[in-house]
Amino acid sequence: MAHQTIRDILADHPAFLGFDGAALDLIAGCGRNMRYRAGELLFREGDAAETVVILRHGDAAIELAAPGRGPLRVESLHPGDIVDWSWLLPPCRAMSDARAVTDVAAIALDARCVLDKCDEHTELGYRLFRLWLPHLARRVRMQRLQLLDLYGAHAR
Template sequence: MNRIEELLADHPDFYAFDDLERMKLAQHARVERFPAGSTIFQEEDEAEDLVLLLSGEVAVQNTLPGREPIQIETLSGGDILGWAWLMPPFRRMSDAIALNDVEAVALDAAGVRTLCNAHPELGYRLYQRWLPHLADRFRAQRLQLLSALSGA
């Protein structure tokens, strides 16, 4: 088992996958490091990767016209960053900024989608794991935007 397969095996969202499935996913993965203060992605960027945070903290934020960016949430090791890779037009809907040094596993989104299409059982499990994160993001974004708007 290579390092990326081990990192996937240790991630709570990949417990449901067997060694062969993790090996197939690892073929589309690489370890990434983002220094503190760096932009991991920006709103409207193409969602080329899905990111599993291993360590560090990331601010997910949105910009409202005429206002400073609103931090929607802070993610850290064990969290999944980004969901726009799941559905067309595959564009980011927020900014992600490294609050401190971040280490992550980035999986190539196009490769993972191809893998999911070729192996529907794997794809179904992957979507089952990602949908709760998606729902959490929508909830957090809604609450932050309501809070920002009520303070206007």
């Protein structure tokens, strides 16, 4: 199998479809490969949201601290998912914990780098936000359904 660059990986990702080669080059320049072991935290609630983590292989979970109960899984993430959106919203702090459920391989984009590229190239920024909003909306919907499942099971 041929070695894939970060640019190649992003070009195949649904959140980047429609980006031209120049836009992919700009964003890929902000990226690096990351690996997490099963059980390892990708980030903790309250941490500075400095990285856009895109799962390549493996599964992760979004967890919320529940007093007296331990962490509650409120969302399951799979290859192709973008793990967190907190980097978009000042003060750019993670709003939950994210944990690797299995061993994970990911692309990590430096959030400041991505935002700077969007500021410098407003068409890129517009396209990125326009293409990423449906992914964010789908995730919010899935999280709501998972919470409904969780609370619905306890209400019986």
